[in-house]
Amino acid sequence: MKILETFNLTKTYGIQNAVDNVNMTVNAGDIYGFVGLNGSGKTTLIRLITQLVRPNSGSFNLFGEEVKQGFFQSPNSEKRISSMVETPSIYLNLNAVENIRAQCKIANVEIADRPQKLLEFVGLDPNSKKKANNFSLGMRQRLGIAMALVVDPKFMLLDEPTNGLDPEGIIEIRNLLVHLNKEMGITILISSHILTELLKFATRYGFIHHGKLLKEVTAQEVFDSCGTTITVECSNPELLLSKLPKDFPTQMNDGRITVRGGDEAMPQILQIANKNNVLITNIQKTEQGLEDYFINLIKNEDIKQVFPA
Amino acid sequence: MKAFNLIKSDLGRLVRNKPMFILIGVNIGYIFLMALLMRFVVMLYSNIDLEGMPEMPGMDIDFPPEMIFSMVLLASSSIFIAITVSIFIGGDHTFNTIRNKIISGNSREKIYLSSLTVSLIIGSIFFVINFVFSILGAGFAAGGFYFPEYLLRTILLFIPIYIAMISIMTFISLLLKSRAAGIGINIAIIFIIDMIASMIIMFVSTGSNAIEGIMMSTPHTFRNLLVAMSGSPLSDAGRTIGLGIGIPLIYFFAFTIGGVFLFRRKAIK
Numbered sequence: 001m002k003i004l005e006t007f008n009l010t011k012t013y014g015i016q017n018a019v020d021n022v023n024m025t026v027n028a029g030d031i032y033g034f035v036g037l038n039g040s041g042k043t044t045l046i047r048l049i050t051q052l053v054r055p056n057s058g059s060f061n062l063f064g065e066e067v068k069q070g071f072f073q074s075p076n077s078e079k080r081i082s083s084m085v086e087t088p089s090i091y092l093n094l095n096a097v098e099n100i101r102a103q104c105k106i107a108n109v110e111i112a113d114r115p116q117k118l119l120e121f122v123g124l125d126p127n128s129k130k131k132a133n134n135f136s137l138g139m140r141q142r143l144g145i146a147m148a149l150v151v152d153p154k155f156m157l158l159d160e161p162t163n164g165l166d167p168e169g170i171i172e173i174r175n176l177l178v179h180l181n182k183e184m185g186i187t188i189l190i191s192s193h194i195l196t197e198l199l200k201f202a203t204r205y206g207f208i209h210h211g212k213l214l215k216e217v218t219a220q221e222v223f224d225s226c227g228t229t230i231t232v233e234c235s236n237p238e239l240l241l242s243k244l245p246k247d248f249p250t251q252m253n254d255g256r257i258t259v260r261g262g263d264e265a266m267p268q269i270l271q272i273a274n275k276n277n278v279l280i281t282n283i284q285k286t287e288q289g290l291e292d293y294f295i296n297l298i299k300n301e302d303i304k305q306v307f308p309a
Numbered sequence: 310m311k312a313f314n315l316i317k318s319d320l321g322r323l324v325r326n327k328p329m330f331i332l333i334g335v336n337i338g339y340i341f342l343m344a345l346l347m348r349f350v351v352m353l354y355s356n357i358d359l360e361g362m363p364e365m366p367g368m369d370i371d372f373p374p375e376m377i378f379s380m381v382l383l384a385s386s387s388i389f390i391a392i393t394v395s396i397f398i399g400g401d402h403t404f405n406t407i408r409n410k411i412i413s414g415n416s417r418e419k420i421y422l423s424s425l426t427v428s429l430i431i432g433s434i435f436f437v438i439n440f441v442f443s444i445l446g447a448g449f450a451a452g453g454f455y456f457p458e459y460l461l462r463t464i465l466l467f468i469p470i471y472i473a474m475i476s477i478m479t480f481i482s483l484l485l486k487s488r489a490a491g492i493g494i495n496i497a498i499i500f501i502i503d504m505i506a507s508m509i510i511m512f513v514s515t516g517s518n519a520i521e522g523i524m525m526s527t528p529h530t531f532r533n534l535l536v537a538m539s540g541s542p543l544s545d546a547g548r549t550i551g552l553g554i555g556i557p558l559i560y561f562f563a564f565t566i567g568g569v570f571l572f573r574r575k576a577i578k
Contacts, residue, residue, distance in 0.1 A: 050412050052577040083412050089405040094325060105318035107413035151413065 001028040002064060003155050003187045004049065009058035011044050011211075018044040020211035021058070026155075026189055026204075031181050033202030034191035035294055041211040042191040043086060046159050050083045062155070083157035088144020092133040096124050096143050099132060103147045118146040122176065138169035145176065156180070158190045162197060170194070174201055195290040205290075209298045226288050230265055232257045232273075233282040240278045244269070315415055315423035322397075323427065329393050329434075336389040336435065337442050344446030351450060386439040387474060391495035393435070394428045394478045399488030407577055417573045421483060425565060428479040432471050440464065473557035473564075474499075480568040486578060 004026040011019040019041045026032045036042045047053045049060060051067075060067055063079040090099050100115035119126040122142040132143060141161055148156055158177070162170045178201050180186045192198050198205070205222055207214045217225075234240055237255050244250055245268070249260040259265055266285060273280050288296075323329065401407040401424075410420050477498065482491040 047577075050408070052408060052411060054574065054576070081412075083408075085405075085408060087405060089408045091322065091400075091404050091406055093327070094322065098321075098325065102318050102321060103409055103413075105314050105321065106410055106415065108314040147409065 002026070002061070003028050003030070004060065004062055004189070005064075006045075006049075006060040007058055009045070009048060009060055010056050011041075011048055011053060012056045017211045019048060019055075022208070022211070022213045024206050024213050024216060026187060028187055029181070029185070030187050030189075030204045031177065031202045032187075032189040033198035033205045034189055034208065035195060035198065035205055035290075036191070036208035037298070038193075040208045042208055043159050044211075045208070046083065046085055046157050046189070046191065049157060050081075050085065052085070080151045080153045081155040081157065082148040082151050082153035083159070084141075084144045084148050084161060085157075085159045086163070088140050088147070090132050090140060090143055090147065093131060095129050095131055096135075096146075097126055099143060100146060100150060103150045107151045109150060109152075114150065118149055119143075121149070122146045123172065137164050138166070138172070141165065141169070141173060142176075145173075149180075153186060155187045156189070158188065160191055160193065162192060162194060170197060177201065195294060199290045207294055207297050209301050212301070214297050214301055222290060222293060226290060226293055228261060228263070228265075229286050229288060230259045230261065230269060231282075231284045231286065232259065232269060232280060234273060235279040235281070236276075239276055240269075240273055243272050243276050313423075315410060315419060316426050319397075319423065319427040320430070323431070326397060328396050329431070332389050332393050333435070333438055336386070336438065339389075340439065340442045340446045341449075344450045347450035348452070351452065386435050386471075387499050388496055390432050390435045390471075390475065391478055391499060392492055393431050394475065395482050395488060395491040395495050397431060398424050398428060398479060398482035399485070399491040402486050402578070403488045405578060411577060417575075418569050421479075421569045421572045422565075424483055425476060425479045425568075428475045428482075429472065432475040436467070436471055469554050469557035469561075473560035476561045476564040476568075480564045483568060484571055484575060 002025055004024070006022050006024050008021045008023060009019055010017060010021055022041075022045060024045075034042050034045075044053070048055050049062075062081060065079075091102060094102065096119050097115045100118055101111055104111040104114055116126040122145055124139060124142055124146065132140065135143065145158075145161070148158075161177075162173050165173065174197065177188055177190065181188055190198070190202070199219075199222070203219050204216065205219070206216045232240065233256050237252055237257050241250060241252055241257055244257075244259065248265065251258055259269060263285075266283070269283070270280070272278075401410070407420070411417070478495045481494050481498070482488075485491045485494065
């Protein structure tokens with residue numbers, strides 16, 4: 001089931017397209033990693049979906065239904081969404097319980113023991129009288145997530161939820177989000193700069209650059225594209241390519257052979273070349289992570305913009 | 310009640326709003342300071358021997374208690390209401406909690422109108438406090454408590470003006486993203502209206518009755534309205550009520566409808 005589907009969603013500020021004809025899809029059960037540079041349009045897109053800003057054109061569906069401006073929160077509890085955009089939206093002059101109670105009233109949900117349960121769930125002390133003003137950044141993020149959980153959402157949009165957190169805080173938030181996704185069945189869209197962190201738990205990715213969605217891929221596709229690549233330059237590339245085992249993912253460009261594989265591939269290539277009297281002039285091993293994958297993607301896009309086909 | 314969830318939430322926050330209680334204290338202190346000052350003026354005036362002094366046409370140097378009451382009330386309350394409304398309503402932008410209201414599925418119209426309601430409740434709190442303490446202050450300043458027939462009329466005429474003023478303050482607080490700017494502009498508006506009115510009076514009232522000058526030049530500003538109403542005779546009650554209720558109502562609806570319209574289109578951080 002498609003939880004979110006956007007159709008040519010566009011938001012323009014002045015002459016700049018902050019979000020440019022974006023068509024994206026988030027499926028039920030996804031942890032959708034939304035990747036982009038600063039100012040690429042990630043936050044604007046989340047703000048469009050949460051109706052904090054109005055699109056210039058385009059539309060979007062939530063839970064398969066078209067969203068009309070101003071009325072996007074479904075009365076159906078199975079179709080509720082929540083979000084945390086950049087900094088957590090909390091009243092700094094209230095304590096954690098008072099914040100949750102205020103949010104319950106705002107969202108029109110029964111309070112009962114919800115504040116205690118939610119605060120315990122995110123690892124905050126429900127008996128503490130400490131004002132949110134005195135909370136650490138990690139505590140504020142957790143309170144923000146607890147407030148987003150007030151409506152029992154089925155879809156959460158989180159914009160940089162680990163921003164400014166220390167490594168321990170990042171791990172805590174990650175574990176919390178994985179728990180929400182796996183145990184509570186909440187679909188999550190999360191934007192983050194920390195790509196290595198996203199790589200640990202996202203199941204799908206969307207890459208955005210200059211407001212345009214460049215690509216949507218599954219975690220498996222990213223995994224397949226990333227990893228170790230060996231590039232070989234030699235005296236007879238056609239011969240070497242024909243002799244390499246068929247299970248080696250290979251390709252040849254401009255007389256250079258690239259082979260995807262780990263450390264075990266390198267000695268095999270050298271051995272085959274030696275056996276067939278092929279002189280290797282250059283052999284390089286490169287590791288590509290999600291960052292490299294993303295950087296290559298945006299480089300290609302930038303080249304396309306400068307030199308359109 | 311589903312329709313009142315935002316008001317309930319805001320009222321829950323209001324009772325925990327420390328700045329409001331501090332401002333109430335400052336407001337009461339200010340009223341007594343003003344009353345003390347006026348008491349000195351009244352005492353000073355009563356010691357002046359007016360016999361043999363030339364008459365000054367158009368200048369009324371009598372100090373009736375209702376005048377003192379109006380001046381004390383007018384001087385102090387609007388500024389404190391402006392600050393409190395700006396802090397409370399603007400706080401939703403400062404803390405970004407206005408997002409929670411939108412994301413939770415509340416329509417922008419509902420958010421605007423519930424903020425206006427809470428602002429009116431804040432205004433009522435200050436109005437009652439001002440009313441009670443200004444009676445005490447005016448009584449002290451005049452050297453005795455008076456309850457003339459003007460008193461009820463002044464109170465009744467103040468209410469629509471307060472409502473209109475608060476609708477402007479809510480408009481500004483909700484449409485500006487900065488709480489500090491909201492406080493500044495809301496206070497400035499009170500003075501700006503007065504300044505504009507005073508400047509116009511200077512130009513048009515030469516050689517004529519000042520109140521008539523005000524009425525002729527800027528009949529629609531709050532201050533002028535009050536001065537005109539307090540000076541108009543009881544026989545002219547219909548005109549006074551028409552001005553006192555009609556003009557604030559126009560302000561109220563203009564700013565509320567305009568505010569809802571603009572807030573619907575406003576981008577939230």
